[in-house]
Amino acid sequence: MIEVKVPDQVAAMRAAGRVVADALAAVRAHSAVGVSLRDLDAVAAETIAAAGAEPLFLDYHPRWAPSPFPGVICASVNDEVVHGIPTTRRLASGDLVSIDCGARLDGWSGDAAISFVVGHADAADLDLIDATEEALRAGIAAARPGNRLGDVSHAIAAVAHARGYGLLADHGGHGIGRQMHEDPFVPNEGRPGRGLPLRAGFVLALEPMLLAGGGRDYRTGADGWTLATADGSRAAHVEHTVAVTEGGPAILTLP
Numbered sequence: 712m713i714e715v716k717v718p719d720q721v722a723a724m725r726a727a728g729r730v731v732a733d734a735l736a737a738v739r740a741h742s743a744v745g746v747s748l749r750d751l752d753a754v755a756a757e758t759i760a761a762a763g764a765e766p767l768f769l770d771y772h773p774r775w776a777p778s779p780f781p782g783v784i785c786a787s788v789n790d791e792v793v794h795g796i797p798t799t800r801r802l803a804s805g806d807l808v809s810i811d812c813g814a815r816l817d818g819w820s821g822d823a824a825i826s827f828v829v830g831h832a833d834a835a836d837l838d839l840i841d842a843t844e845e846a847l848r849a850g851i852a853a854a855r856p857g858n859r860l861g862d863v864s865h866a867i868a869a870v871a872h873a874r875g876y877g878l879l880a881d882h883g884g885h886g887i888g889r890q891m892h893e894d895p896f897v898p899n900e901g902r903p904g905r906g907l908p909l910r911a912g913f914v915l916a917l918e919p920m921l922l923a924g925g926g927r928d929y930r931t932g933a934d935g936w937t938l939a940t941a942d943g944s945r946a947a948h949v950e951h952t953v954a955v956t957e958g959g960p961a962i963l964t965l966p
């Protein structure tokens with residue numbers, strides 16, 4: 712069942728989304744060569760706590776995972792795509808880092824992710840990140856009443872394919888509200904004009920995951936959580952929580 716949010720509820724979700732955006736901005740500002748992923752996790756934890764919110768990822772334990780998630784953020788580096796654990800690993804110059812963060816404030820959830828390079832950036836990595844952000848913008852632009860879910864999925868995939876990148880198999884966005892993961896699942900590939908008609912009041916987390924090697928296959932790390940590209944190529948992941956409104960798409964995870 713897809714819950715339709717009324718405008719007051721969307722406003723409450725925007726407040727939760729702002730906490731997530733602030734946490735991501737703090738993590739990015741703190742990122743530098745030599746800083747550990749665990750340090751970045753602490754920065755996000757402090758930002759969320761200071762806002763009176765609670766982290767959504769910490770102790771999250773879906774059926775497929777071997778253990779509860781041990782971090783406030785997911786930190787996925789280089790060939791890691793998503794669900795990376797914030798370990799004591801220290802960032803090195805040229806690392807491509809994807810940070811995913813979720814928080815709940817006053818009962819409402821926000822979920823967003825950013826990708827960036829630490830230190831000296833390789834042009835290929837910057838292009839991959841740029842394409843991933845472009846795919847997200849395209850998906851957001853399609854999230855409007857009168858469109859269908861397939862229009863959003865197609866918009867994301869069209870950018871990825873036009874720029875020569877692959878999309879992670881089996882993973883995509885999701886509805887979000889009181890829970891971090893609600894219906895519907897939002898594939899990152901789909902057929903335009905097909906699927907669920909979008910209504911004002913739907914709130915969706917859109918999250919393209921692009922693979923530099925052009926493939927879609929992944930392997931799960933020994934920790935049972937981290938997903939890395941099967942071909943070892945680099946990956947980028949960006950995400951916003953977006954409300955479908957009569958006036959068009961509204962991004963809720965902004966500072």
Ligand code: MG
Pocket residue numbers: 811812813822823824918950
């Ligand atoms: Mg996320």
Ligand code: MG
Pocket residue numbers: 822823884885916918950
């Ligand atoms: Mg998400």
